[in-house]
Amino acid sequence: MTEATETTTPATALTTRLDRVGIVVAVIAVLGMDWQPFATLKPNRLISGQGLSLAASLPTLWAAIGVGVLSIATIVAVLRTGALLRLATGIASLLLLAVLIGIVPATVVPPGNAYARVSPAAGFWLMAFAFAVLTTDAVAKLRLGPLARLAMLAGAVVTVAILLGSGHWDGLSILKEYATNAQKFWREGAKHVELALGSLAAALVIGLPLGVACHRNATLRGITLPILNIIQTVPSMAMYGLMIVPLGLLAAWSPLAASLGIRGIGTAPALIALFLYSLLPVVANTVVGLGEVRRSVVEAAEGMGMTRHQRLFQVELPLALPVILTGIRIVLVQNIGLVTIAALIGGGGFGTFVFQGIGQAATDLVLLGAVPTIALAFTAAVLLDAAIELSERRRL
């Protein structure tokens, strides 16, 4: 015990009992609960509506439970509490928010009114954000292993699936948008995943061998990496624009290209642009990963009589894997986001709803495109982080 701690003032004693992240969480949560509307009620999907507080959007009992539980959760967040308690509190609060928002439509929309729309409002989103931060912070503090994090991701996916399947959220505006666009939603969703994974696959097929070649040949490396760097700096809108002219010409000139569906707009330019963006992370990380393999290990492999091929596949690539996976993570998360913009040139994907929604000033349609995109990106990030960590375990 030092003298300083013995003479602690009440003020410093208080701050040492508060959690830094928790203070931020609490400020955002309180802001969301008391100063921002919890839900919005609109007479129809296009007219701007009226914000409803938590109390005004729920039956008395549910409102009381909501305010009570979320207030306690805020206190748990702000105090220095155990990570496990914080995790449970974060998850419980998110779950409660998910349940509460589903109850709003039945409470505030008069029966028989088919036009009125209910959406989550700023208060809901702020609280959801605050408790998501609390949850991820607790996960980080607990230092959960990759498998535990995958299990949590699976739990979240299953929970959302149950809430969707049960029809609990069916009264919400975003699901009403879904109901009118159901077929298109899945079609565009498949297209979104196809574009993101397809461009990644193409980048791997070209980028991995190119990375290996660059690792072995300094001249090639000196040419390739700067070019890929420049490509990476072209803004996505400009890149899509650049694709239109040459591909349009190609289609006009070659009936074969045209019959394959290659046109100045549509899937082909989107795929090519995403592929070009993906190359740098794949190639650069392959080069870095291979370069980090210890010299003595490579020399031993050679000295044992491995061929170049055996050395590459049995020793160098496995040891470079974590770094290469990091590149793949960057590409996948980046592409899931960029595909959204591809909708502008007719590439399809969830972006279709976003731009259609912006055009019609229909916020809920925008959300129908944005929310699944974010969920996809988040899922991809968690999956690949776990894969990276698992592959790192056996490195010296």
Place this chain on the structure above:
Amino acid sequence: MIELEHVSRRFGEQLAVDDVSLSVARGTITVIVGTSGSGKSTTLRMINRLIEPSSGTIRIDGKDTAAVPGEELRRGIGYVIQGNGLFPHWTVARNIATVPTLLGWEAGRTEKRVDELLSLFSMRSEDFAKKFPHQLSGGEQQRVGVARALAAEPGLLLMDEPFGALDPIIRAKAQEDLLAVQRRLGITVVLVTHDMEEAIHLGHKIAVMDGGKLLQYAPPAEILANPAHGFVERLVNGVDRPFRLLSLSTVATIVEPGTADGPPLAETATLRDALSELLWLKRDALPVAGPDGSLIGRVSLAALRAHAGGPA
């Protein structure tokens, strides 16, 4: 038997190895010693063709190595490097099994060989086989590195500063292990070091290199007693040269008839140990005991002195 004939290697302008000729007898340990950059590693790596000679011929058991594909040649030669170069993503067992796997041995035979090698280096298979290199101490890693090199029963083992990263005590133990294993398997060893002490202790013959040239190639006693003028002389000249010389022979070589008082010395003790005992006990002579413990004569300070000096 390894023969290097007028072997040279250039790197651009630089002559890293300059017209080296030497032959290594089967079943012996040859140590290549020299300062940093003298071409030791390059010479060693030309034997298994990790580096191709610019000119000259290398033969192993009469066969020109240039006639054998590099990979095939290397699979038949053990190779150990400083910092061991174990594959970090493989278990100890998988590491040791590297060459047998490359050679396509069947699983049962490989497994048996791995167990055999682990016990040769007094590592219990149950404790070590499934461990990863980062879970081992430096000394254990080094032993696994040597075990891996010996896995496919090569007749020749090349070692490039194999003990360089070890602390003095573990290093001494590793040197004893190597001597024991070499004697037991009868293999030929070519070892690179920049430590003259290590060279004298391990080598049947020592090759001293400087600036890419082979300056002297002789047994340790010869190198100590008659170093070539210049570099070799400077390398071996030092306060403890007489002690190094004494440590190369056993008491049996200078035992003389007669008796003396005091605790008997074993005839297998080195002359260095004998001198140490004599000085410590403040005596001029001590009795010597044969293998059965019976006294067979005595060893005197005068005889030791005659053995430890340079040319008069």
